[in-house]
Amino acid sequence: MRVTRLLSLLLAVGVVLMGGCIDSGEDVSSVIIYVAHDQDYSESILKEFEEETGIQIKALYDTEITKTAGLVNKLIAEKNRPRADVFWNNEVSRTIVLKNKGIIEPYCSPNAVEVLDAYKDPECYWTGFGARARVLIYNTDLVAEEDAPESILDLRNPEWKGKACIANPLFGSTASHVASLFAYWGDEKAMEYLNQIKDNDVRIVESNGRVRDLVVSGEFYIGLTDTDDANDALIENKPIAMVFPDQEGLGTLVFPNSVMLIKDGPNPENAKTLIDFLLSKKVEETLAYSKAMQIPLKPGVEHPGNVPDVDELKCIPVTQEEIYNKLEVSQRFVQDIFIR
Amino acid sequence: MHIRIHSGLRLLFKIVIFLLFFVVAIFPVLYIFSSNLSFDFFSVFDKRVSSILLRTILLGFGTVALSLIIGIPFAFLLEYTNLPFRSFFGVAYLLPLLMPPYINTVAWLEFLGKRGDVISLNLPIDIYNLYSVIIILALSFFPVVTLITSLAIRNIDLGLEDAARLLYPQVGVMRRVTIPLIMPHILVSSIFVFVFSISEMGVPVLLMVNVFTSEVFVQFSAFFNTAGAVALSIPLIVLIFIIILLNHLYLGGKSYITISSFSGKRRLIKLSNLHRSAALIYVLIIMTFSVLIPVSVLLLESRFQFLNAFSETLKPIMYTFQSAVLSATLMTVLCFFMAYFYRKKFDPIILFPIAVPGIIIGIGIINFFNVDATSLIYNSTLIITIGHMARFLPFVTKTFHPFFEQIHPSLEESARLTGSSFPEIIQKIILPLMKPGIVSAWIIGFVLSIRELPVTLLVSPPGIQTLPVRIYTLIHYNAPEMVSSLSLILIFLTIAPIVLLLAFNRLMQATTAKK
Numbered sequence: 111m112r113v114t115r116l117l118s119l120l121l122a123v124g125v126v127l128m129g130g131c132i133d134s135g136e137d138v139s140s141v142i143i144y145v146a147h148d149q150d151y152s153e154s155i156l157k158e159f160e161e162e163t164g165i166q167i168k169a170l171y172d173t174e175i176t177k178t179a180g181l182v183n184k185l186i187a188e189k190n191r192p193r194a195d196v197f198w199n200n201e202v203s204r205t206i207v208l209k210n211k212g213i214i215e216p217y218c219s220p221n222a223v224e225v226l227d228a229y230k231d232p233e234c235y236w237t238g239f240g241a242r243a244r245v246l247i248y249n250t251d252l253v254a255e256e257d258a259p260e261s262i263l264d265l266r267n268p269e270w271k272g273k274a275c276i277a278n279p280l281f282g283s284t285a286s287h288v289a290s291l292f293a294y295w296g297d298e299k300a301m302e303y304l305n306q307i308k309d310n311d312v313r314i315v316e317s318n319g320r321v322r323d324l325v326v327s328g329e330f331y332i333g334l335t336d337t338d339d340a341n342d343a344l345i346e347n348k349p350i351a352m353v354f355p356d357q358e359g360l361g362t363l364v365f366p367n368s369v370m371l372i373k374d375g376p377n378p379e380n381a382k383t384l385i386d387f388l389l390s391k392k393v394e395e396t397l398a399y400s401k402a403m404q405i406p407l408k409p410g411v412e413h414p415g416n417v418p419d420v421d422e423l424k425c426i427p428v429t430q431e432e433i434y435n436k437l438e439v440s441q442r443f444v445q446d447i448f449i450r
Numbered sequence: 451m452h453i454r455i456h457s458g459l460r461l462l463f464k465i466v467i468f469l470l471f472f473v474v475a476i477f478p479v480l481y482i483f484s485s486n487l488s489f490d491f492f493s494v495f496d497k498r499v500s501s502i503l504l505r506t507i508l509l510g511f512g513t514v515a516l517s518l519i520i521g522i523p524f525a526f527l528l529e530y531t532n533l534p535f536r537s538f539f540g541v542a543y544l545l546p547l548l549m550p551p552y553i554n555t556v557a558w559l560e561f562l563g564k565r566g567d568v569i570s571l572n573l574p575i576d577i578y579n580l581y582s583v584i585i586i587l588a589l590s591f592f593p594v595v596t597l598i599t600s601l602a603i604r605n606i607d608l609g610l611e612d613a614a615r616l617l618y619p620q621v622g623v624m625r626r627v628t629i630p631l632i633m634p635h636i637l638v639s640s641i642f643v644f645v646f647s648i649s650e651m652g653v654p655v656l657l658m659v660n661v662f663t664s665e666v667f668v669q670f671s672a673f674f675n676t677a678g679a680v681a682l683s684i685p686l687i688v689l690i691f692i693i694i695l696l697n698h699l700y701l702g703g704k705s706y707i708t709i710s711s712f713s714g715k716r717r718l719i720k721l722s723n724l725h726r727s728a729a730l731i732y733v734l735i736i737m738t739f740s741v742l743i744p745v746s747v748l749l750l751e752s753r754f755q756f757l758n759a760f761s762e763t764l765k766p767i768m769y770t771f772q773s774a775v776l777s778a779t780l781m782t783v784l785c786f787f788m789a790y791f792y793r794k795k796f797d798p799i800i801l802f803p804i805a806v807p808g809i810i811i812g813i814g815i816i817n818f819f820n821v822d823a824t825s826l827i828y829n830s831t832l833i834i835t836i837g838h839m840a841r842f843l844p845f846v847t848k849t850f851h852p853f854f855e856q857i858h859p860s861l862e863e864s865a866r867l868t869g870s871s872f873p874e875i876i877q878k879i880i881l882p883l884m885k886p887g888i889v890s891a892w893i894i895g896f897v898l899s900i901r902e903l904p905v906t907l908l909v910s911p912p913g914i915q916t917l918p919v920r921i922y923t924l925i926h927y928n929a930p931e932m933v934s935s936l937s938l939i940l941i942f943l944t945i946a947p948i949v950l951l952l953a954f955n956r957l958m959q960a961t962t963a964k965k
Binding site for chain 1: 498
């Protein structure tokens with residue numbers, strides 16, 4: 111009977127494939143890292159670690175569709191039996207979520223000593239390296255340099271009505287930026303500001319990358335995004351320019367990558383070696399010269415001219431914990447007025 | 451004695467099937483619901499959320515309506531008329547289903563908007579709205595309607611139609627015999643389309659339309675609030691159950707059993723030249739919008755770089771293909787027996803995961819399978835297959851139901867009376883009659899698995915990345931060449947095995963016919 115033969119064939123295929131799925135379990139020294147930082151930049155750094163130490167990297171990368179919260183959710187779900195050793199987050203707010211949920215444990219890396227206090231946890235739960243900043247971008251075909259916005263307060267101005275876009279402020283660095291305004295100004299003033307930009311028809315788009323694309327294409331004149339997203343377009347000579355906002359006023363948000371040790375992970379010793387490696391000056395230098403143009407947080411790290419010195423940048427004077435503490439109230443407010 | 455051993459084996463087999471199904475598809479979801487169910491429901495459900503819910507329901511019904519409008523005439527033209535190039539369109543209509551809707555959306559945004567580098571009409575129309583979402587989803591999902599409808603038409607006993615033809619003209623035959631017989635299938639396909647469209651997140655996100663799935667997603671990704679996400683998914687579950695209940699009520703008391711024991715060739719209606727051209731134009735327009743335009747845009751935007759893309763992404767391509775074939779195969783076998791043994795007995799429970807957002811299923815799988823006993827599975831790519839099964843087993847089971855309904859119990863009873871064993875009954879009676887059912891179940895399982903995103907993302911073990919995940923990552927980097935190339939590769943990967951399967955199927959039919 112031919113149908114039976116077809117079905118047995120299917121079954122045989124299934125069994126063979128199933129066998130192929132299960133690892134034969136070679137006993138190579140390895141370390142498992144979850145990476146929220148963009149894969150295209152981080153992969154080569156992790157390869158270098160493999161070559162230098164002989165420790166095999168098993169990496170899991172996040173994607174934009176989960177707003178880089180997929181791995182945080184996975185880490186939370188795996189709490190009872192952690193599978194990861196190290197988490198390389200691309201910001202700090204969600205790192206503090208993990209700290210509060212008891213998913214990470216302190217590790218004071220010798221390479222963390224030189225990092226500025228503002229960019230590491232006092233108890234060594236996490237350490238920052240290679241920071242990004244929030245920036246304004248404008249389309250240079252549509253906006254002259256002297257008319258370019260210099261402050262996020264300009265998003266309220268009538269001249270940009272309907273011509274400005276920001277990424278969904280519920281997620282990622284935009285959420286942290288908004289929360290930092292709540293922390294610095296207080297709830298009332300921050301809410302007033304958000305209502306004003308809403309009345310000025312600032313469009314909410316899917317991601318910071320999309321902000322860049324829409325300003326590049328001229329669908330919007332100006333936008334608020336991250337340094338790495340903006341730099342992608344600058345490298346390709348797209349018609350945009352980047353401004354570090356509020357250098358005369360409240361300052362902009364500078365937010366580092368953060369690396370941390372997962373509590374009860376399977377390979378704790380290799381995990382520490384990897385954390386030390388990621389916190390080395392060499393990695394910060396690589397990140398500074400990469401397309402992500404990340405700002406070094408340790409003194410004396412070489413960086414290209416388009417990457418500013420961290421002490422020359424005026425930053426919003428709030429701590430990462432203060433930003434985190436304002437995150438929920440600011441997200442609730444933002445959801446209420448923008449996501450309808 | 452002989453018979454008793456067989457019935458004992460049959461019972462054991464029946465229990466094993468039941469357990470497998472429940473461990474994979476039901477327990478993880480039930481687990482996360484029971485451990486996170488709170489009465490905190492009204493704190494997440496306010497006026498804002500209800501307006502988004504309303505929009506989502508509108509999206510679901512709109513997509514179903516448009517899919518039926520496109521899909522049913524298509525099926526009738528294919529099965530009943532001498533449509534030009536009929537055998538070509540009989541396969542080609544499946545193409546839109548094989549193209550992930552989020553990829554079509556990217557192509558349309560490049561084509562109509564300013565997103566594209568190579569071709570871009572740059573039209574002054576606003577495509578960022580609900581209607582665009584409905585149109586794109588219906589153009590992607592109408593083949594579900596056409597597929598299920600035409601398989602159902604093919605399964606109708608020709609004798610019934612012939613008998614009716616003695617009494618009524620062709621239109622009357624359609625109205626009194628054909629349509630009532632295929633109605634259950636059309637309803638099943640509508641439920642599929644409804645569920646697909648309201649659980650779709652990529653398309654609304656790209657078109658900046660807020661829908662309910664993204665609200666559930668926000669509970670996870672912005673607030674890390676599993677209980678909130680679980681609470682928010684309840685309205686969708688209730689809604690889908692109401693629809694399924696209505697379906698049952700509609701079908702209640704009517705019998706749709708057909709003894710499909712002899713098959714022949716349906717005599718095609720010869721259309722006049724004018725009608726033939728009109729039918730051809732109709733089919734061509736639909737194919738142009740659902741396939742030709744998106745694929746051409748992708749081809750041009752890829753700048754024909756797919757060989758490069760292929761070699762750079764070989765590993766994800768392998769994983770994706772392997773796990774989708776495995777998931778589809780396991781689901782087909784499991785659901786075949788599930789539907790055979792239990793028919794619709796466990797329908798409410800089986801259908802429960804249909805309405806649960808993928809991200810919740812993913813978290814449930816992690817909680818349930820990340821234990822020492824199953825660590826071998828959890829640390830391997832098998833967990834991706836388990837994830838796909840957890841999400842799609844109900845769909846595949848549901849595909850089988852109408853096909854089993856068409857087999858009259860008397861066929862089996864008489865076989866049993868003449869002393870046929872359980873394996874013999876399956877082999878000699880059920881399997882041959884179920885061939886179209888098996889083929890469509892496998893195709894549905896495969897297509898759903900190969901493009902799956904939310905569960906795959908959460909359960910993938912370190913070092914493993916599937917092709918859809920890679921594509922989504924690249925959309926973020928605005929790498930249109932790679933995105934378009936990989937999208938074309940994904941479409942090809944989806945099409946190739948299905949074409950092979952259908953060709954194999956046809957070959958078998960041909961050889962059987964010769965005998």
